[in-house]
Amino acid sequence: MREGSLEAPIRHPLDWRSADFYDDAKLDAEMRRVFDICHTCRRCFNLCDSFPRLFDLIDESKSGELDTVASADFKRVVDACTLCDMCFMSKCPYVPPHEFNIDFPHLILRYRAVEAKKNGVPAADRALADADRNGKWATLISGAVNWATRRENTMMRGLEEKVAGLDRNAELPKYASKTLEAQAAAHPPMRDESAPAKARKAVLYATCYGDYNDTSIGMSALGVLARNGVETKVVHPACCGMPKLEQGMLDEVAEAARKVAAAFAPYIDQGYDIVAPVPSCALMLKFEWPLILPEDESVKRLAEATFDLSEYVVDIARKEGLAEGMAPLDGGVAFHVSCHSRAQNIGQKGAELLALIPQADVAVVERCSGHGGAWGYKKGNFETAMKVGKPAARQLQNADKKHVVSECPLAGLHIEQVIEALGGETPRPERVGHPIVLMARAYGMASS
Ligand code: SF4
Ligand code: SF4
Missing domain, CATH: 3.40.50 (Rossmann fold)
Structure with missing residues (x-):
């Protein structure tokens, strides 16, 4: 539930193909306009590290106001943003349709897109953002990759910190030895014929994490959906581009959107629902892509056909009821x-x-x-x-x-x-x- 306003927030399409979007002076003016409203408001002081950095910059400036903060320092605020969307979704009373028109995360995204266009994305960040390429080779040699990325492997982690900028103390995701697609092909989900008939067919969008890292999510989803009489397929046309969005690589996000929407279009024509097990990927399909490519009909249809995995199972439970046979868990x-x-x-x-x-x-x-x-x-x-x-x-x-x-x-x-x-x-x-x-x-x- 969002604080401060009863109206549902609206997000405007990103104007990322216009020259104005990349105009330094215009971006700076918009940052100053938004930051000044945030300075007066300060509701988001404890959401993340971006807002405390902004308020410290202002409080420690000569005038104690934004006018004496150097624009170069805005980068510190931008760099702390994880694009979690919480300021926009849960706190801000000034999001559109309010006349102040504040969309803090999309302003940060614009700053990063401008930086990416001007200076390029550093090679290490670009490599890290290529989740499909990384997942494809890492699953082939998962034993070696998982060994090399263990926190206890201090020598390798030191090297990875130097070369790839990965903090040596951060726990990194492990890779599976077999992708979800391969596992599902080897053990296809068998629809439970004794389950109450459902008119549903679903494509599970494997997603990079679900395909290459933790396949238990997808295998569990396939099992639960099959048990509930839903015919399900696993498809992974490409990464949703969230890691590239974080880097401001909007051209490449748009390319991913077009590719994935084209791959899912024939399934949507045949009446399949699209189910995304990872919330960030569901968010991309449902909300970010239509804001990046608002004129693209396939992207729009995909957004309308997409469910978050939990949302989908709860929808089945509400409308048709879940199959019986669940036992209590062994703990809370x-x-x-x-x-x-x-x-x-x-x-x-x-x-x-x-x-x-x-x-x-x-x-x-x-x-x-x-x-x-x-x-x-x-x-x-x-x-x-x-x-x-x-x-x-x-x-x-x-x-x-x-x-x-x-x-x-x-x-x-x-x-x-x-x-x-x-x-x-x-x-x-x-x-x-x-x-x-x-x-x-x-x-x-x-x-x-
Ligand atoms: S979107 Fe960025 S600025 Fe907003 S709460 Fe999340 S991290 Fe903070
Ligand atoms: S994003 Fe909105 S709620 Fe948060 S500090 Fe800025 S104006 Fe206030």
Whole structure:
């Protein structure tokens, strides 16, 4: 729920193909206009590190106002933003349709797009943002990659910090030895013929993380959907481009949008729903792409056909009912609502999904994890990510449940590391990749 306004926020299309968008003077004027409103308002002081940096710059300036802050210092504010969208979605009363027209995350995105156009994206960041290419080769040699990226491997991590800018202390995602697509092809989901007939057909968009890293999310989703009579296929045409969006690489995000929308169009024609298991990817398909390519009909149709995974399962439960056969879990669940789940404006669908499991004992925590995708791994950001993640990690730890889960797999991984750093008496909870994994367990399915 958003504070300060009862009206639903509106987001304007990004004007990224106009010359004005990249005009330094115009960008600076817009940053000064928005920052000055934020300075007067200050509601977002504790959301992330961007706002404290902005307010410190102003408070420590000669006049104590924005006019004596140098524009070059704005970069510090921009660099701390993870594009979590929480200021826009949950705090700001001045988002459109308000006349102040504040969209702080998209202003940051514009700044990064201008930087990327002017100076190019550093090679290491560009390489890190190519999630498909990285995933394809890393799954082929997953043993070696997982060994080389272990935190305990101090020599390799030192090297990776130097070459790729990955903070040596950040926990990095492991790679699977077989992609989700390969696993699903080897063990195709068998629709349960005894399940109540459903008129649904779904394509599970594998997503990079679901395809190359944690395949338990997709395998669990396939199992649960099959058990509920939904015919499901796994497709991964390409990365949604979120890592490139973070770098301001808007041309390449648009290219990904066109490619993925074209690949899903024939399925949508045949009546398939598109289901995205990772909230950031769902957010891209549903909201960011249509703002980047507002004239593209395939992108628009895809946005309308796309469901977040938790949203989809809850929709089945509401409209047709879920198949019987779930047993209670072996303990309670501390559930973290990720920022990009909140940014989809669909309510706490992950918590609703968990509540469908018999006798579910769920504690909900709605604070930013602080990780921000690849942003949080990077040297210079990791310490900030740990600091920002502390309140969420503390609340999840204090919930004292057996399991801890976030729909965002990277947020979950980061929170696990913050909980570890906090220490304390409470036993460390077991992290699972997504609430669907727990639902699959409740149905008696093993997720790989
Ligand atoms: S999008 Fe998130 S990280 Fe960026 S300024 Fe807003 S709240 Fe802070
Ligand atoms: S983004 Fe909106 S709510 Fe946050 S400080 Fe700026 S004006 Fe205030």
